[in-house]
Amino acid sequence: MREIADRLHDWHHAGTAYAIATVVSVAGSAPRRPGAAMAVSETGEAIGGVSGGCVEGAVYELCREALRSGRAVRESFGYSDDDALAVGLTCGGTIEVFVRPGPVPDRALTAISRDERVAFAHLMDGTGTTLVVWPDRHHGGSGLADVDQIVVGEARAMLDGGITGIRSVRCREGLDVFVQSYAPAPRLLVFGAIDHAAALTRVGAFLGYRVTVCDARPVFATPARFPDADEVVVGWPHRYLDDQAGRGLIDGRTVVCVLTHDAKFDVPLLEVALRLPVAYVGAMGSRRTHDDRLRRLRAAGTTDAELARLHSPIGLDLGARTPEETALSIAAEFVALRRGGSGVSLGRTEGPIHHDREAPASVA
Incomplete structure (x- = not known):
């Protein structure tokens, strides 16, 4: 919808009625992805597109009908001998x-x-009610408190991961919500160009993070060694992180993993990281390395409150040995922290399996 937002804004302020069609799911070689949108005004003007031309005519008519009826509709288009030529x-x-x-x-x-960073949650019933959901507030509602609570929670979780798609509203059988997220992927910053970093980079990419590997040693920090990273940076880690923060490129979803276990890199980097509002700061090393690191950080002026944010030795206790197993234990720890999980076997817990940290429920 981003590409048609300005024109919709014009229609809105001119009092021009319109209907909007959004791709909510695709399969096979469909030309547009979920979130692609087309709008049709009461004057017949059409903007945007949902299929690169394949079914625009049929969707145009659906929009015209929605304008006439005031009702939302969900429709599928697929290739078959009967309908391929009809809808193109x-x-x-x-x-x-x-x-x-x-x-x-x-x-x-x-x-x-x-x-x-915002998500639109469209209830896929005849009303087409839309809730606008930010990380800390939301606007609009269905009039049903239990539905709104679930929809807002689901939308925040999807916004957190930059995910767009359909979800079921658990408290209402047969009711779905389409959540359209507008957010960059969360960042995973991996410091230290070692084998464990390569494994963690692969896991981070799989989880949907935008991954950066940073190391001051150009012989090790190369794209060839980290093909799954979105970027590989040669530079002093603490200077890079401080620069990213100063440019507003670090947020509350950012994960910082320090794998260098070398005091000349670790200490100045952790001094910066532990003072930033990031989601997670973890540092690799033995328990002896950890104790030495804490002494050095305290000597550098890091407070006990800041040190309490440090996950070190990094990762959950999985008995990991290989770089890949270690990467799994690290990712499991920051996912558990991000989602409010305990890290305990589900068979030993009670309550919901899927849950997220509570966010303020204020309405904008």
């Missing part, structure tokens, strides 16, 4: 489209234009 979907894939009357909440359009 000859690519062999399928797409599912959700069409609802506008307007998109003005706050949502403003959030997009400001490049804020």
Whole structure:
């Protein structure tokens, strides 16, 4: 929707009624991904697209009908002998489209234009109710407190991971919500160009993080050694992290993993990291290395409150031996922290299996 937000904003302020169609799921070789959108105004103007031309005509008519009826509709288009020529979907894939009357909440359009981290949660029923969800607040609602609580929680979890897709509303059988996230992927900053870093980079990429490997030694910090990293940086770790923070590129989802276990790199880097509002700071090393590191950090002026944020020795107790097993134990620890998990075997716990840390429930 980002590409049509400015025009929707114009329609909104001009009082022009419109309907909007959004791709909510795809399969096979469908040309557009979930989140692609087309809108049709009451004057017949169309903007955006949902299929690169394949089914635009059929979706256009669905939008016109939504304008007339005021009702939302969910429709699938797929290749078959009967309907391929009728709708023009000859690519062999399928797409599912959700069409609802506008307007998109003005706050949502403003959030997009400001490049804020925000999610739109569209209830996929006849109402097409939209909730706008930020990490710390939300706007709009269905009028049903239990539905809104689940939808907002699910949207925040998906926004946290930059995920767009359909989820079931657990308290209402048959009710789905389509969540469209506008957020960059969370960052995983791996300091120390060692074998364990290569394994952690692979795991981080698999989990959907944007991964950076940083090391001051150019012979080790090379893209060839870390093909799964989004970027490999040669530079002093503490200077790189301080620069990223100063440029506003570090946030509350950022994971910092210090794998160098060399005091000349670790201590100045951890001094910076432990004072930043990041999600996780972990440092590799033996228990003896850990104790020595704490003494050096205290001598450098790091407070007990800051040191309490340090996960060291890094990772959960999995009995890990190989770099890959160690990477798994590290990732398990920061995922548990991010999601509010205990790290205990599920068979020894009670309550929900899927849960997230509570966020303030204020409404904007």
